[in-house]
Amino acid sequence: MGLLIGESSGRRSGYRRPWLRWLGWVILGLLFAGFARQCTSLYLNNSSLQPVGPLKGPLSGLPRVTETCRPHTHLMFLKTHKTASSTVLNILYRFGEEHGLRFALPMGYMLGYPFAFNVHRIKGYRGNRAAKYDIMANHLRFNKDEVQKVLHKDTFYFSILREPLSLAKSSFAYFHDICPTFRKAGSLGAFADSPGSFHKAHLRNSHYARNLLWFDFGMDPNANVTQEQVREGLVTIRKNFKLILLSEYFDQSMVLLRHALCWPLDAVVSFTLNKAHYRPPQGGAEDGFDLRQPVVNVSLTPAQREKLREWNALDWHLYQAFNRSFWEDVRHFGPERMDQEVALLRARRDQLAGVCLPKAGEPVEAHHIGNKDIRPYQCGSVRILGYELQQGLDNATTEACLRLIRPEIQYKDLLDAKQFPRSQPYIGDPAGKLDVNGLSQSVLKLPFTADGNPESPVSKYTQGQKDA
Numbered sequence: 001m002g003l004l005i006g007e008s009s010g011r012r013s014g015y016r017r018p019w020l021r022w023l024g025w026v027i028l029g030l031l032f033a034g035f036a037r038q039c040t041s042l043y044l045n046n047s048s049l050q051p052v053g054p055l056k057g058p059l060s061g062l063p064r065v066t067e068t069c070r071p072h073t074h075l076m077f078l079k080t081h082k083t084a085s086s087t088v089l090n091i092l093y094r095f096g097e098e099h100g101l102r103f104a105l106p107m108g109y110m111l112g113y114p115f116a117f118n119v120h121r122i123k124g125y126r127g128n129r130a131a132k133y134d135i136m137a138n139h140l141r142f143n144k145d146e147v148q149k150v151l152h153k154d155t156f157y158f159s160i161l162r163e164p165l166s167l168a169k170s171s172f173a174y175f176h177d178i179c180p181t182f183r184k185a186g187s188l189g190a191f192a193d194s195p196g197s198f199h200k201a202h203l204r205n206s207h208y209a210r211n212l213l214w215f216d217f218g219m220d221p222n223a224n225v226t227q228e229q230v231r232e233g234l235v236t237i238r239k240n241f242k243l244i245l246l247s248e249y250f251d252q253s254m255v256l257l258r259h260a261l262c263w264p265l266d267a268v269v270s271f272t273l274n275k276a277h278y279r280p281p282q283g284g285a286e287d288g289f290d291l292r293q294p295v296v297n298v299s300l301t302p303a304q305r306e307k308l309r310e311w312n313a314l315d316w317h318l319y320q321a322f323n324r325s326f327w328e329d330v331r332h333f334g335p336e337r338m339d340q341e342v343a344l345l346r347a348r349r350d351q352l353a354g355v356c357l358p359k360a361g362e363p364v365e366a367h368h369i370g371n372k373d374i375r376p377y378q379c380g381s382v383r384i385l386g387y388e389l390q391q392g393l394d395n396a397t398t399e400a401c402l403r404l405i406r407p408e409i410q411y412k413d414l415l416d417a418k419q420f421p422r423s424q425p426y427i428g429d430p431a432g433k434l435d436v437n438g439l440s441q442s443v444l445k446l447p448f449t450a451d452g453n454p455e456s457p458v459s460k461y462t463q464g465q466k467d468a
């Protein structure tokens with residue numbers, strides 16, 4: 001079943017008066033003229049506490065290498081699910097692309113997930129003695145022994161967590177159609193009432209229903225919750241990962257990250273990618289999208305919240321522990337300094353949004369995005385929002401802006417084409433994907449049909465799981 005979102009655009013245009021639109025164009029034109037004078041292209045600066053000045057010059061280089069701070073270029077990001085990790089991935093893709101770093105790319109879009117990572121899932125892998133990879137960041141289930149085989153010794157490992165209840169909601173809405181546990185339960189409330197009665201841990205994709213973070217870190221999500229078990233898990237994670245970020249405090253996380261990596265501010269400025277837009281439960285008139293699609297009910301009573309928290313107790317402990325560490329890190333960093341840097345980061349984000357994005361920078365629904373190269377992939381009963389690109393920018397600015405808004409599927413394709421110039425017949429041509437003959441299409445490999453409409457994600461997704 002497709003999302004049938006194409007139909008709403010017609011309804012949408014009805015409420016705009018022609019003179020209003022005309023006025024809009026005039027204002028846009030004036031705004032654009034202002035920008036055009038100010039900035040021929042984006043200048044992404046190195047320093048942290050500079051006031052945000054006018055934009056000029058090319059995209060950032062590495063910050064100066066100093067004795068105390070040398071930019072990290074060897075990175076392992078454990079991309080957890082439903083945690084804003086796509087936005088972090090964008091940051092890594094951009095940085096890697098700008099600096100010509102070598103990615104451990106998957107053959108499809110995930111490195112063997114949900115199976116424990118194995119080096120043979122890396123596209124073009126040529127054995128342990130071949131050159132190491134600089135960045136590994138696509139979805140995988142963590143497996144230290146295999147991961148470290150292909151990464152440099154000084155690789156910086158980090159990841160991101162999200163509060164488990166909101167993660168459960170997001171996971172339920174996003175994976176409802178492919179996770180047998182969720183599908184059987186129907187609503188998140190029903191699931192929370194007696195999760196055990198719906199959960200068959202051995203079924204494919206059931207892992208999305210319980211302790212998903214714990215699972216992604218390579219540990220057993222159905223383990224009995226004992227102090228010993230929790231402690232052991234936390235110790236292992238602390239041993240393997242240098243930094244654990246939190247989606248709830250994304251901007252603070254980016255500040256910590258940039259200092260840990262010795263990266264310029266602009267390297268960690270981003271727009272939220274893969275953001276979900278939930279359908280309203282009653283399917284009201286809200287901007288006129290199709291109402292025939294069944295709505296996934298994720299509302300919970302306080303009692304159900306408590307039960308769900310218990311069901312995800314391993315993740316709960318994980319989050320609690322790293323939430324504490326996170327704020328210790330912030331104290332160590334200096335709360336005032338943190339506030340300053342967060343303000344700077346936000347100002348810079350607003351500034352870049354003003355340059356790159358039309359319409360005040362609000363993310364829009366996929367079907368409003370004309371350019372397929374930047375239209376986000378859709379999955380499940382939530383709609384994933386994306387960004388339109390401002391028209392009329394010069395080439396360098398266009399390129400810089402595209403990097404910021406390019407969805408992860410298309411970005412992976414682009415990097416893939418760069419790293420494997422001969423194996424990839426096209427760049428940014430979703431229709432062309434249909435002609436990739438014989439390639440076993442891994443998960444999300446065919447996000448759009450030839451006419452550009454998102455097609456049913458479910459069959460592709462489950463098929464990908466099989467391939468993985």
Ligand SMILES: *[C@@H]1O[C@H](CO)[C@@H](O)[C@H](O)[C@H]1NC(C)=O
Nearest residue numbers: 045046047048063064065066
């Ligand atoms: C940033 O670059 C300027 C020159 O563009 C330089 O003077 C300054 O030292 C740099 N700052 C850092 C933190 O590297």
Ligand SMILES: *[C@@H]1O[C@H](CO)[C@@H](O)[C@H](O)[C@H]1NC(C)=O
Nearest residue numbers: 043045047050051052053054
């Ligand atoms: C970049 O940093 C330099 C000094 O390090 C400063 O003079 C300049 O104004 C800054 N530019 C921007 C765009 O912040």
Ligand SMILES: *[C@@H]1O[C@H](CO)[C@@H](O)[C@H](O)[C@H]1NC(C)=O
Nearest residue numbers: 187189190281297299300301
């Ligand atoms: C959604 O689920 C909650 C909790 O299970 C329930 O109380 C509510 O009636 C449901 N809402 C709809 C619209 O089905």
Ligand SMILES: *[C@@H]1O[C@H](CO)[C@@H](O)[C@H](O)[C@H]1NC(C)=O
Nearest residue numbers: 220221222223224225226229
């Ligand atoms: C959890 O504990 C129960 C009872 O103590 C035991 O039967 C079960 O095997 C344990 N499960 C795991 C995964 O250790």
Ligand SMILES: *[C@@H]1O[C@H](CO)[C@@H](O)[C@H](O)[C@H]1NC(C)=O
Nearest residue numbers: 163164248319320323324327
């Ligand atoms: C995380 O820690 C902060 C600071 O101690 C606290 O305010 C917040 O409630 C914690 N979040 C959760 C979900 O426990």
Ligand SMILES: *[C@@H]1O[C@H](CO)[C@@H](O)[C@H](O)[C@H]1NC(C)=O
Nearest residue numbers: 040393394395396397398399
């Ligand atoms: C911008 O890019 C287009 C095509 O990608 C090219 O034809 C044009 O010459 C470029 N302009 C500049 C100023 O580089």
